Amino acid sequence: MPIDTGTAHLEPDPDHAGRVTLHVNGVPSSCLDLDDPGFLAFEYLQQMAAVVDLLDPGPVRALHLGAAGCALPRQIEHVRPDSRQLGVDVDARLLTLVREWFSLPRSPRLRLRADDAGHALSTLPAASFDVVVRDAFAGDATPEHLAGRAFADAALRVLRPGGLLLVNCADRPPLELTRRELASFAASLDPDAAGHGRLALIAEPAVLKGRRYGNVVIAAVAPQTDGSASDGPDLADTRLARALRSLAVPAQTVTGGDLARLVGSAAPLP
Numbered sequence: 001m002p003i004d005t006g007t008a009h010l011e012p013d014p015d016h017a018g019r020v021t022l023h024v025n026g027v028p029s030s031c032l033d034l035d036d037p038g039f040l041a042f043e044y045l046q047q048m049a050a051v052v053d054l055l056d057p058g059p060v061r062a063l064h065l066g067a068a069g070c071a072l073p074r075q076i077e078h079v080r081p082d083s084r085q086l087g088v089d090v091d092a093r094l095l096t097l098v099r100e101w102f103s104l105p106r107s108p109r110l111r112l113r114a115d116d117a118g119h120a121l122s123t124l125p126a127a128s129f130d131v132v133v134r135d136a137f138a139g140d141a142t143p144e145h146l147a148g149r150a151f152a153d154a155a156l157r158v159l160r161p162g163g164l165l166l167v168n169c170a171d172r173p174p175l176e177l178t179r180r181e182l183a184s185f186a187a188s189l190d191p192d193a194a195g196h197g198r199l200a201l202i203a204e205p206a207v208l209k210g211r212r213y214g215n216v217v218i219a220a221v222a223p224q225t226d227g228s229a230s231d232g233p234d235l236a237d238t239r240l241a242r243a244l245r246s247l248a249v250p251a252q253t254v255t256g257g258d259l260a261r262l263v264g265s266a267a268p269l270p
Helices: 043-052 071-079 092-101 117-123 149-157 176-188 238-245 256-263
Strands: 006-012 019-024 027-033 061-065 084-089 110-114 129-134 159-171 199-203 214-221 252-254
Touching: 006 092, 019 092, 027 071, 043 071, 043 159, 043 214, 043 238, 061 071, 061 117, 071 084, 084 092, 092 110, 117 149, 129 149, 149 159, 149 176, 159 176, 176 199, 176 214, 176 256, 199 256, 238 252, 252 256
Parallel strands: 061 084, 061 129, 084 110, 129 159
Antiparallel strands: 006 019, 019 027, 159 214, 199 214, 199 252
16 A cells, blocks of 8 residues: 555464564554564564563653554553553554554554654654654665764653663664664663663563574663663563563563663763
8 A cells, every 4th residue: 555655564473363564664663463463573573572661650741753554552551451551653644544454552542643753753752652662764774863872862851750661672783773872872872771770771681692683672661850860671681581582582681780881881872
């Protein structure tokens, strides 16, 4: 189907009736089970869901920058009914199609907004979300204006103290982009964020060791408005480590001194 930015294509899963993969301009962007809203196929989304599980039970307010097929919003609504979520995508036609194709929560539980993610962030009230997810790509790369210190500051602004920022970073050996993104978030938080369990990297071991291209998840916990530590999830919590190890494709979390050594001398992105 033609969309504003190119084409969208639905590919049925021949082994699982009801499962489809949405391709946007030839790139797999979402995989959904039309009969199971709690299903997440992509490993990085499973990792993000494990981090969201650290929040107290109950509904959350979540912002998704890069909505595509809305797999994660569906899962959050399934696990946390009556959540209020906003999905932002630059492609208005795509948002219309996914509303038609998939059983998505209706507004106000899930609102969809056609907008540039960076512009959308600038229009949203401060401290208005519990979770912010960045999963926006142009091809296989994150748009430059959605990476770096300026983006980190903007995303942390709309999070309540103790809220979660989750970003999907696709990278290849030697993970230079990941290291610079981590340095950017550390600069927006404080030098002790990793040591206090407020900044972490999550990845499969093969990706983390630089053996292949893949997705990594960067997680950050928003501080108080004065920059001090806030009550919120501890990303060094052993519960998260266990949950990640128990996934179908096990992953691990890196924080504290190990994270500082990984970042090394990497410079923040602008």
